[in-house]
Amino acid sequence: MCGIVGFTGRENALPILIKGLYSLEYRGYDSAGVAAFTKDGLRVVKARGRIANLEEKIKEEGGDMYCTCGIGHTRWATHGEPSDRNSHPHLGGKGKVAVVHNGIIENYKELRERLEAHGYEFKSETDTETVAHLVDYLHTGKQEDLAKTVLQAVQRLRGSYALGVVSMDNTQEIVAARRGNPLVIGIGEGENMIASDITAIINRTKRYIILDDNEVAIVRPDSVVVMNEFGDTVEKEIMTVTWDMSAAEKGGYQHFMLKEIMEQPKAVADTVKPRIKNDAVVFEDNGLTDERLREIEHIHIIGCGSALHAGMVGKRVIEAMCRIRCTAEVASEFRYENPIIGKKDMCIVISQSGETADTLAAMRLAKQAGAFTIAIVNVVSSTIAREADGVLYTWAGPEISVATTKAYSAQLSALYLISVKIARVRGLISIGDERALCAELQRLPECIEQTLKCQSDMQRIATLYANRSSVFFLGRGLDYAAALEASLKLKEISYIHSEAYAAGELKHGTISLIEEGTLVVALATQPALFEKTVSNIREVVARGASVVLVTTDDFTGDESVCQHIVRLPKCLYEFSASLSIIPMQLLAYYIAVERNCDVDKPRNLAKSVTVE
Template sequence: MKGIKYMCGIAGYVGDRESADVLVDALSKLEYRGYDSAGIAVFDHGNIKVKKCKGRLANLVEKMDEEGKPQGHVGIGHTRWATHGEPSDINSHPHGNKRVTIVHNGIIENYKKLKDFLIGEGYSFASETDTEVAAKLLDYYYDGDPMKTIAKVLSEIKGSYALGIMFRDFPDEIFAVRKDSPLIVGVGEHENFIASDVPAIIHYTRDYYLLDQNEIAVIKKDSVKIYDVHGNEIHKELNTADWDVDAAEKGGYAHFMLKEIHEQPDSVKRTIMPRIMDDMPDFSAEGFNPDKLKNYKNIYIVACGTAMHAGMVGKYIIEKMARVSVTVDIASEFRYRDPLISEDDLMIVISQSGETADTKAALELAKQAGADTMAIVNVKGSSIAREADMVVYTHAGPEISVASTKAYMVQISIMYLIAFELAYANGKMDEAECSRYTKMLEEIPEVIEEAIALESKCQFAASKLINADSLLYIGRGLDYALSMEGSLKLKEISYIHSESYAAGELKHGTISLITEQMPVIAIATQKNLEEKTISNIKEVKSRGAFVVLIAEPELDIEDGVADIVIKLPQADQLLMPMVAAVPLQLIAYYTAVLKGNDVDKPRNLAKSVTVE
């Protein structure tokens, strides 16, 4: 199940069991997909009864223990990773009214336009979610025919979605449809299911259908029928899962890290598309525009670890394209060095969790100085998100592996969009050029997919590293910024010491570390720097280094320059960090695997650092 997209977990049940029990059990297997709220809806004596609340699934169970759980044999459930609307009881799924209730995984990109239309038609909204818009739109068009209603709504909504739907008039069945978000239909004996992935249902059945784009499933106790949007029935092959529960939760991958590497194209697409309008950057929903950005005197980017490395890429591209001075700081250093930041400046803080203690403290310091603050975070409603003046959410979904991959990639993608917006605002590029770069960014998920296909070459390179005591990563410009992340990724999961250096600095001391067969991973993707980088590679090679070269596809490489060459797929050199990051991640992953390490939970590390 490669290339899987996820952000929330969906489950549904029709059968003879108590659906509330089945739904809670199914959602417990999907909670890694989202854990800021949970809820279920059940047909209870002819009405749709909803129970939902903020927090983990255990909170919902506790609530139902106190208040009573819905009784019935048909229902849908949801565990949420917030994208629109902070985590709260009201924003939790399911959403709807007495006639139609839904759960949703994905993003409705045109929800604002649809919401304005529905308000004009007399609808009111209780939540801040895009999902409630889809629920109300279903209610608006509902005329007693669920299939026609669903087809009509699908023709109007844009974005990614997997929907589980209940109509009050059809108490013995549930409906499901998907586009760009995963959804399967489980087939049992006198019971059937819907779920975001196999783990939710494997306790009950191993047989399932994979729904394709815009296929509508009608699920009853003793039947499953699947239709296209025109109402034509589709006959599909029934799949049988042949893995155990642990493997199923990883979608068939050996580790969450590998799964998350493969999810990067989808994560980038989900992150950038809501911020692009007519092939131009558009951050109006986040509260800033070109006029606002161009008025800042200085920009500070502050973060920790991998997020700081994303900030380094941001510095290079913002300074190169927008000609604005950018200072990148490690958060723990920034807060203690009495920085020169003022009300004329912008601080951008980057954090996957939105709870990183040092980054949060740096944000507070900037606010005290009167500077504007912008947070780039992955967790809706996190502390940093709540405190920043402007928030840009990266839609990577939950990242389970401690070693960050897709969170890093989406952070970089936002930095590119900000750079394009700022360059346009400052008159450093015209609308046509800005549009051209934005289009190239829109196409980068496909290039990342091509880079993932280099997996076997990266595995071979990793096999040459496992006995090393120490490594060097080298590069120039953007390649140096990228080498910092490559080095961190390797050391944190393989436990091999590694350092990154600007290639031009080797002769100023570091080259003395080179010994016979010592691995050096070199990156050469910037055409104007390639000649100098190759010269530096020759310097280490002549001193006995074993060189792995990651290069742009057109680089002419002489024999003997490198022991292993990994040529990247074609992309503009400005966007190469998003392509070259993939083999660096894969090399680190396979080195750790070959050493027998616990890849997803490396020693001494936590996913987010919430203390100093």
């Protein structure tokens, strides 16, 4: 969840590290720190809170912080409260070694006890300080090679890690190691970097390599050497970033979230259009062959948070269109439920980052059981993408705001493509039906563009209800799945308590919470369920609720029961979740702005959840 960055080269490293930390702040922002080789030795400065606090502390402490090699960290707290002393980097021994870490060391207590027995004193509550002391302990006079020391150290660790380690023995060298957490190495000219994410290196270089599990890298200004767990040198493919730095900048918008909401037409178009050829869905080189799709007996869709909600929409569309038994399951629960997985099952794993720890573990379990795994991810060559049997990339581009918007919409599109393909292969739709469905999919970006025109209406509604302490979202069928995502968007960025309910369940207990002035948002995009949903709306109105109805252009129900109605452009009802979520994202965004919340970096959250 945390973000790490390192630089070694000829320029002053400090401003490069700070800029890199700002680009990684969405991964965690409880505290931040840097370790740098200065004329005064290995110097560490760290501070609780945002990176701006770290910058201020560096100025206050004064002194010459010029350096050409250093490491930095922005933290999402796991072990120990957010504080200066728990901030990274952590020093080992007498300050000769510094370490930054993303992940969790599961056996840190055992290691800590052993190191304390050898005279090491701990200044923090973190698991990471254990790594720093362990490296120092192993890095004796007989072992001057820091990389080999780190290799010995990580073999004693249980858990997950991405590490950046520096030592006074070589002030131009960073040693990086990885197991279970992402780490990339930026390849420059006379300089090289390490980082948790490409966004931290792209303003310096577009060339990078991905460190694999159990590998250790020696990073110097003019060279990068990667070793496997046996100490053998490994040749790594140098990759190139295909998107421009402007994709990771606000581009004139007040927040990344609003920019990314407005980018959804392009994200969906880029995901859908390359996979429709001659009016048919075409999957190339990802294992989704017609033969395999015909033999599927059960589809497991696995995800966390918004990815799970996309999966819940996908489940309903797949079952309706393909008549295959399909389940959408919480990744963190799936692996502990002793799931029933057959050899002819397919497991669709959904993750924006491709590094989500619970989702990755669930996918590995499904693979071990013999299921075919297909990943829907947004990050090329991420761990899930590389380990899955096949991958469907969502070409949404970098998503910086912690609350996902465009990646979620792209995930829905990928699931629609899978649905249409399976239905056609299994003979449940004709060539003409497939042609019509493909036309609807290609029209989705235009429909989303039209839906975005509700922006000013949602801003106005937000000003009326931003002071509510509790909000309820209602829907049936696909609308219930969409309501879950709408509720999550509101609560995660505005801190308003919100719940989503299948509309028919409201009267089975929850309606007791409805009182005068309670805001209820009702989604009604399924024509066969219009009347049922209106009945549920009447039930809450009778108890004093204010209602916002999100529905379609052809809604024929009684509009008088609602204070506000938001109409969506005409769209095939199977794909309606791609439109109904747009006003919900805007509502959440403008309520959060009205409440002066930090929209892009909501408290306690991080973009990529790489720990269990």
